[in-house]
Amino acid sequence: MNTIDDIAQFLQARPGRVRLMGSGSRMQPLPPATATELDLSACDKIVRLDAGDQTCTVECGVKLGELNEALAEHNLELPCLYDNAAGTIGGLFASDPFGPAAAGCPDPRSLLLGVDALLANGTAFRSGARVVKSVAGFDVHKLLVGSSGRLFVAARLHLRLKPRPRAEQWFANRDHDLEQALTLLHALRSEQLPPTVLQLRRERDGSFSVCGRLTSRSGHVNAMLRQHALQECEPLTAFHVDARLENGEEVLCGRALPSTLRDVLATLPKQAPFSWLGGGRFETALPDEQVSDAVMQRLPDAKVTGAILIAAASRSAPTDNRWGTPIDPGELRIAAGLKLALDPDGILV
Secondary structure: OOOHHHHHHHHHOOOOOEEEEOOOOOOOOOOOOOOEEEEOOOOOOEEEEEOOOOEEEEEOOOEHHHHHHHHHOOOEEOOOOOOOOOOEHHHHHHHOOOOOOOOOOOOHHHHEEEEEEEOOOOOEEEEEOOOOOOOOOOOHHHHHOOOOOOOOEEEEEEEEOEEOOOEEEEEEEEEEOHHHHHHHHHHHHOOOOOOOEEEEEEOOOOOEEEEEEEEEOHHHHHHHHHHOOOOEEOOOOOOOOOOOHHHOOEEEEEEOOHHHHHHHHHOOOOOOOEEEEOOOEEEEEEOOHHHHHHHHHHHHHHOOEEEEEEEEOOOOOHHHOOOEOOOOHHHHHHHHHHHHHHOOOOOEO
């Protein structure tokens, strides 16, 4: 599929159940489904880049690495985390794998100004705008973020950009115990200008790391490095846990407040790898489904919300994939109503 018209014609032909695909780098968390794959990777044009307005319009199949190169020429960036430069913009926004990199920082939802999109029956629509301004009506385009492409096809995305910082430095302080890591984490969070990326990690050997990105003027960056004895490193690209799905491990993710991290870790096996980002999302890899079931039962006591198994390779029944802690009934009704309104025939899966 090379154009919006091609996609519309495909959907209007009523092909049955459809699963949207870009590079395929974010397909693993989706539950198994029998569906025709709609490959959107050929929709890969940067349609507009307005450096003065700090906005751009891209087709959904544009690679993140290619967009970053184009933005660098204008001293701009798309300030959200991603785990694969070969992944597509459409996949990044539809999956939203990380949320904000730190409290108060941008994420895909806040950077999406609008879309040119198609409903599952091929009907074209627009939501939002190409520029940064208030827009009357409902922000339907925001529903793309986290939907995994199961509500509508976002063929073009209108994005908000940010200037690249005057100075930046990535850091990684490794080989801490839990108390050392939490002390450093909370000290960094309490700064007037905290890191714009902040991550707490536990490795398989039980050691903890505090990693992140400092951005501002060079004087502030250097002062933060000295004050907190931060160890400089190359830009980080690994924000997911290293899960060994082929060995039966299961990946669980959820949301946790910084104040609950000690309690969350207490519910997990001591050798389970763990990653928490400053915006609140965490991931862990658990050894098997029995451990996952036990952890899932304990997580509500640790005040974890929205915990879900996103990769459960050891479970034989497809219905066992992607299950989690109870969801608020009102939230379930809203989700079901949106699906019914935008894709009443259940075409996009």
